[in-house]
Amino acid sequence: MFVARLACALLLAAAGTSPASGGGNPGNGQSLYQTWCSGCHGSASNNLSSVLNGANNSSLLLSAWATYSPMQFLQTAFPSETQPAADVAAYLGTVASRT
Numbered sequence: 691m692f693v694a695r696l697a698c699a700l701l702l703a704a705a706g707t708s709p710a711s712g713g714g715n716p717g718n719g720q721s722l723y724q725t726w727c728s729g730c731h732g733s734a735s736n737n738l739s740s741v742l743n744g745a746n747n748s749s750l751l752l753s754a755w756a757t758y759s760p761m762q763f764l765q766t767a768f769p770s771e772t773q774p775a776a777d778v779a780a781y782l783g784t785v786a787s788r789t
C-alpha cells in the first residue's frame with residue numbers, strides 16, 4: 691500500500707483515498723507484479739502487451755494466464771491463483787487510474 695502511494699506521489703497523482711479494488715491488496719499486487727510480470731510487461735504504466743486490461747479484473751488475468759503460453763507458468767508459480775490475481779488486478783487498477 692505504501693509503495694503504491696509512493697508511486698502515486700512520484701507521478702504527482704497523490705490520491706488521497708485508496709482506490710476500490712474488489713478485495714485485492716494493491717501493495718502486495720505491486721510486489722507480485724515486479725517479481726512475476728515486469729520482466730515481460732515492463733512498467734505497468736506503459737501497458738505493454740495490454741497488461742492494463744487486467745486492471746481491477748482478476749478474472750481476465752486468470753483467463754489470460756490460462757490462455758497465453760508465455761504466461762502459463764504463472765498457473766504453477768502461484769500455489770493459489772485467486773488472491774495473487776486479485777492483488778495484481780488491484781495494483782493494475784491503481785496504475786490505470788493514473789494514466
Ligand code: HEC
Binds near residue numbers: 726739742754778
Ligand atoms: C514470459 C513473458 C510474460 C510474463 C512473465 C507475463 N506476461 Fe502477460 N503477456 C505476455 C504476452 C506475450 C502477452 C500478449 C499475448 C498476446 O496478445 O498474444 C501478455 C498479455 C497479457 C495481458 C493481456 C491479456 C488480454 O487478453 O488482454 C495481461 C492482462 C497480462 N499479460 C498480465 C500479466 C500479468 C499480471 C503478469 C504477471 C503476474 C504477466 N502478464 C506476466 C507475456 C508475459
